Amino acid sequence: MAVDRDQVLRAAASLLMRRSSATMDEVARAAGISRATLNRQFAGRDALVRALEDLGIAECEAAAERASVDEGPAPDAVRRLVRELEPAAGLLAFLYSENQLFEGDEQNEGWARLDARLVALFRRGQEAGEFRIDLSPVWLTEALYGLLVSAAWAVYEGRVAPKDSSSNVTELLLGGALRREK
């Protein structure tokens, strides 16, 4: 009987990624519950979006944890990270377009923690001579987010195959589009 809060969040994320302007009623239907119950669990749309934000941050941190981003060669760490991050790409795409989250007075400090972690990863790769140093770690972090979101959209719209999503991001981010001279 008890509503699975996590499942509701998943359904909401899945719908809001496609239509960020979806009604609370539509969200409720997508989650298989009534609008009343949805409002009982999340006091208003803001609370729902905040919960999705927390979920997104938690998933990203869990992915970073599973990928052991602080261990081994940085390029390999990036590959593992992207692979682990892929299931959360849809949710990330929604949060990415929800620019309202970043204009308020206080933004979730979880993003800062996550950013710091990724920035440290890229900096580590630079100091090890694995990454080029003319692209700042901050930019590489932003690019990682952007490519993940682009990949999620491309997959959703059927432009690229889901199975290629992860390698697409990784290969472009690390190797770029130019053909390598061996």
Place this chain on the structure above:
Amino acid sequence: MAVDRDQVLRAAASLLMRRSSATMDEVARAAGISRATLNRQFAGRDALVRALEDLGIAECEAAAERASVDEGPAPDAVRRLVRELEPAAGLLAFLYSENQLFEGDEQNEGWARLDARLVALFRRGQEAGEFRIDLSPVWLTEALYGLLVSAAWAVYEGRVAPKDSSSNVTELLLGGALRREK
């Protein structure tokens, strides 16, 4: 006395990029006109967004024209294209997050034209042996959009310097993050 339609669109784009949920009244104020006049020029919010979409497509096509994307080595063409596209990155960022544009029954065919042009560019580079062939031209096109949007956001939020925006996108898209062995 006549309102500069183009200037209104610029102001609207500048505001809506930051706050896609901005009110028509806010848009009007940002453009320095009254809500009544705004509604006289654009019959409703939909019409405004459509006009912004047309503007964005036109700017992208103009950029592709100026960059002569069909001439010379493909990597150089990409460099020129990104440089010419940069001023429109903010507008692109707004349209990118306006996923409502792509869910309706008919979407602006301008995007298809633009996509085809960029896909052709990347395919040309592949056939010339300049670009790697394990990343599809479609994905490279999507990645180009995504990186442009990421760069625009990063600049807006002060994370990267505006002067580096263009080279950031170009260098990452073409060369990737890995350090090149000479």
Place this chain on the structure above:
DNA sequence: CTCATATGAGACATTCGTGTCTCATATTGG
């Protein structure tokens, strides 16, 4: 079984954005 609790369905008022209208004022063209 019985009771407490959670849910669904629906009604309700409120808020907010929107589109339209009017009228006064300012600007432009003849």
Place this chain on the structure above:
DNA sequence: CCAATATGAGACACGAATGTCTCATATGAG
């Protein structure tokens, strides 16, 4: 100068989404 036109300010009604409430029903615990 005068007329035509465009603009600004404000009022107005309409619609949509939201948050809250009630009540009937279903589920689970003891």
